[in-house]
Amino acid sequence: MTVVPSSAAPAATAAARTVSTPRSSVAPVPSRIAVHFDPAKGQLPENVALGPDGTAYVTFAAARQVAAVTPSGGTRILATLPAPADGGVNTPVLAFALTTGIVRMADGTIYFLYASGDAATTGLYRLRPGRTPHRIAALPADGLPNGLAFEPGTRRFYLTDSVLGTISTVPLEGGRAEVWSSAPELAAAGFLGANGIKVRGDAIWATNLDHGTLLRIPLRHGRPGPVRVAATGLVGIDDFAFVGAGDRQVIAALNGPNMVVSIDVAGRSRTLMSAADGLQNPTSVAVRGSTVYVLSAAYSTGIDPNLALATLPLR
Known part of the structure; x- marks a missing residue:
């Protein structure tokens, strides 16, 4: 997450200070807008996980919802989280309650994060098919849980906190969250720090929005190794995905x-x-074969939150 709705103007101003065009060559790919969402309903897509049939499971941040978007463009709301008593104004930095990171398991169970500024509701949630969501791990209400990833070897979730500048871990069955890394490379610099997160091979990868970096942290018997900055100059970097089987x-x-x-x-x-x-x-973003799913939340434009599909060149 980078830019927030107009109701949180100070945060938006902080984000605007960092916006510039990264130094890169241009290699455009064929793309199209597949689905348009309704900003009036808070349908600002924050994160995505793909099902085997191409269904995109997304979190609608401002609506506090989890939804399924079918390949034909139909949108079905799977869950709506209750608004905190203060309306979410105590949510750090952003001042609105929001659903963020999402992971889908092979059996259809969905896990997602909710940041509300409220100790009773901020945390990691489980949503089984046809059921209501259930919080399986409480997370700090003074933080902003954002990215979520699952490591099958240890059966643990890894999640970023963009305000506290940490990566924490939670067992698959739920329980107490433990800070796994608070390396300085994860810290914010005025707005939001650690953001997107993925598990790849023997490492945890994460982004830092404020610093515009992609980070690699080795998994060493469950403990973090030294942080390596894999890429820099990525202004406003949010979520990311790997192409193919490796990490190249x-x-x-x-x-x-x-x-x-x-x-x-x-x-x-x-x-x-x-x-x-x-x-x-x-x-x-999410990648399935040669297709890239890109979710736009229109946080600052306020016009057209959408799902775009792009086709990568075959290798």
Whole structure:
């Protein structure tokens, strides 16, 4: 997440200070807007997980919802989280309650994060098919849980907190969250720090929005190794995804600049999509085969939150 609705103007101003165009070559890919969402209903897509049939499971941030978007463009609301008593104004930095990171398991169970500024509701939630969501781990109400990933080897979730500048871990069955890393590379610098997160091979990868960096942290018997900055100059970097089986190519959303970029193993970036392709504050990406799903939340534009589909060139 980078830019917030107009109801949180101070945060939006902080984000605007960092918006610029990253240094990269341009290699556009064919794309189209597949689904338009309704900003009046708070349908500002924050994060995405894909099902095997191409259904996109998304969190609608401002609506506090989890939804399923079918390949034909139909949208079904799966859950709505209750608003905190204060309306969410105590949510750090953003001042509105929001659903954020999401993971879908093979059995259809969905796990997602809710940041509300309220100790009774902020946390990691489980949503089984046809059921109501249930909080399985409380998270600090003075933080902003944002990105979520699952590591099957240890059966643990890893999640970023963009305000506290940490990565925490929670067992699959739920329980107490433990801070896994509070390395300085995760810290914010005025707005939001650690943001997107993925598990790849023997490492945890994360982004830092304020610093415009992609980070790699080795998993060493469950403990973090030294942080390596894998790429820099990625202004407003939010969520990201890997292409293929390895970690040699990353696709990332740059929220403020309205861009999607490809990042190679040397940390070099090139632009794949821009505002000309309909991007409006892209928040998250997912890759299925040669298709890239790009969610735009229109946090600052306020016009057209959407789902775009792009096709990567075959290798």
